[in-house]
Amino acid sequence: MTARYTIGDNVRVRQAYPPGHCRTPYYCRGKSGVIVRYCGNFRNPEDLAYGTYNGPEVPMYRVQFNQTDMWPDYSGAPQDKVEIELYEHWLVPASS
Amino acid sequence: MSDHHHGHSHGVYDVDPLHHHPPQPDLEDTPLTHHQIMQMAVAELLIEKEIISAEELRKEIDFMDSITPVRGSKLVARAWTDNGFKDRLIADSKAAATELDMDIGPIPILVMENTPQVHNLIVCTLCSCYPRMLLGIPPDWYKSRSYRRRAISEPRKVLSEFGTDLSNDVQIKVHDSTADMRYMVLPMRPEGSDDMSEEDLAGLVTRDCMIGVALPGSASAS
Amino acid sequence: MTDRRRHHDMGGLEDGPVENKEHNSEPWEKRVDAIRSLLSDEKRNLLSVDELRRGIEDLGADAYDRYNYYERWMAAMSNILLQKNVLSVDELGRKMAEVEARQGNKPI
Structure with missing residues (x-):
């Protein structure tokens, strides 16, 4: 699977709430950030978790967010960041 | 509790069914x-x-007992004394570690460099992912509910609970180890350590520095 | 709202100060860790990291809070070995009873 995003792209995390195992933290869903690294293609943890070891590989990225966007009452400095590893199927272009 | 041996009598209990030694309780x-x-x-x-x-x-x-934070601190000390190595460590820690005859295993470990402008902090909010091949078993506090909840949203307060107070001019980057990468912080070399040997420098690098909750002690304090 | 957020997914929730606690791993904890590692290696390939994570999450909120770290691992690992028919409920139950009985005989 070819990586859809490149470094610098603005993306938004889907606001989805599947009931099973996934590796997208609740706190970042619906938030917008920027791709800072493409980590490679990896097996989907949502398949691996249920015993499917040979499912398709999916692109995975590190996405950077502003802390002030993440937490409404963030008490740190305005330039503080959080960086999260996210799989491509959890991301949409920020403009969409 | 602090000094367990893993020889015949204390480590893996005897499992030979013909010799019913009682299992060794903890x-x-x-x-x-x-x-x-x-x-x-x-x-x-x-x-x-x-x-x-x-x-x-x-x-x-x-094997697990042999993996301790000494491994991480050796990489940091080398990076402090050799800029080329530092660049290679940041670009590809697995390849760089082989220069010190160290195998860091199949899981990629990204080395995050602290600078005067940026301080890095590692957490895993979803479970307790940790750069075990460089730092060994994670400490209890790293796995604690409070650290997992708060390191991400109030890193400066959490740092302060570890005695690390950073100026608001410094940017804090928190890395949530959610998936297939692991993270290690490359702390800044302390002032006044210019004359120290690589081995002595490694002694300044604690596990907590490489998680990002502490800073390396000054050369004079050591 | 709370059903949407799973119990283990706790980043950003409020809590008290971080207690700077640690302990040296007990032998039984190391054994749990080592068993997990062996089951996950290429030779066996019986347990992916994400299966273990899923197993821990699926213990439910009550067990997640009551069990300590390695108790969670152990409980989840046993469940997965049962699900995969690597172990049967009956043999695991009998073996646990045997271990317990043996322990009762141990000299103190």
Whole structure:
């Protein structure tokens, strides 16, 4: 699977709430950030978790967010960041 | 509690069915808990079914015992004394570690460099992912509910609870180890350490510095 | 709202100060860790990291809070070995009873 995003792209995390195992933290869903690294293609943890070891590989990225966007009452400095590893199927272009 | 040996009598309990040595409990006089009993039963069944062997189990424990934060601190000290190595470590830690005859395993570990402008902090909010091949077993606090909840949203307060107070001019980057990468912080070399040997420098680098909750002690304080 | 957020997914929730606690791993904890590692290696390939994570999450909120770290691992690992028919409920139950009985005989 070819990586859809490149470094610098603005993306938004889907606001989805599947009931099973996934590796997208609740706190970042619906938030917008920027791709800072493409980590490679990896097996989907949502398949691996249920015993499917040979499912398709999916692109995975590190996405950077502003802390002030993440937490409404963030008490740190305005330039503080959080960086999260996210799989491509959890991301949409920020403009969409 | 602090000094366990993993020889015949203390590490992996005896599983030879012909010689019923009593299994070694973890705390000599307290009854085994439900989960400890489960652990022993599962191990014995897996060995009986030849899925694992007692020897493999012993070797794995010995291997785990051999992985300590000393490994991470050696990489940091080398990076402090060799800029080329530092660049290689940041670009590809697995390849760079082989220069010190160190195998850091298959899981990629990204090395995050602290600078006067940026301080990095590592957490895993979803479970307790940790750069085990460089730092060993994570400390209890790293796995604690409070750290997992708060390091991400109030890193400066959490740092301050570890005695690390950073100016608001410094940017804090928190890395949530959610998926297939692991992270290690490359701390800044302390002032006044110019004359120190690589070995002495490694002694300044604690585990907590490489998680990002502490800063390396000054050369004079060591 | 609370059903949407799973119990283990706790980043950003409020809590008290971080207690700077640690302990040296007990032998039984190391054995849990080592068994997990062996089951996950290429030779056996019986347990992926994400299966273990899923197993821990599926213990439910009550067990997640009551069990300590390695108790969670152990409980989840046993469940997965049962699900995969690597172990049967009956043999695990009998073996646990045997271990417990043996322990009762141990000299103190």
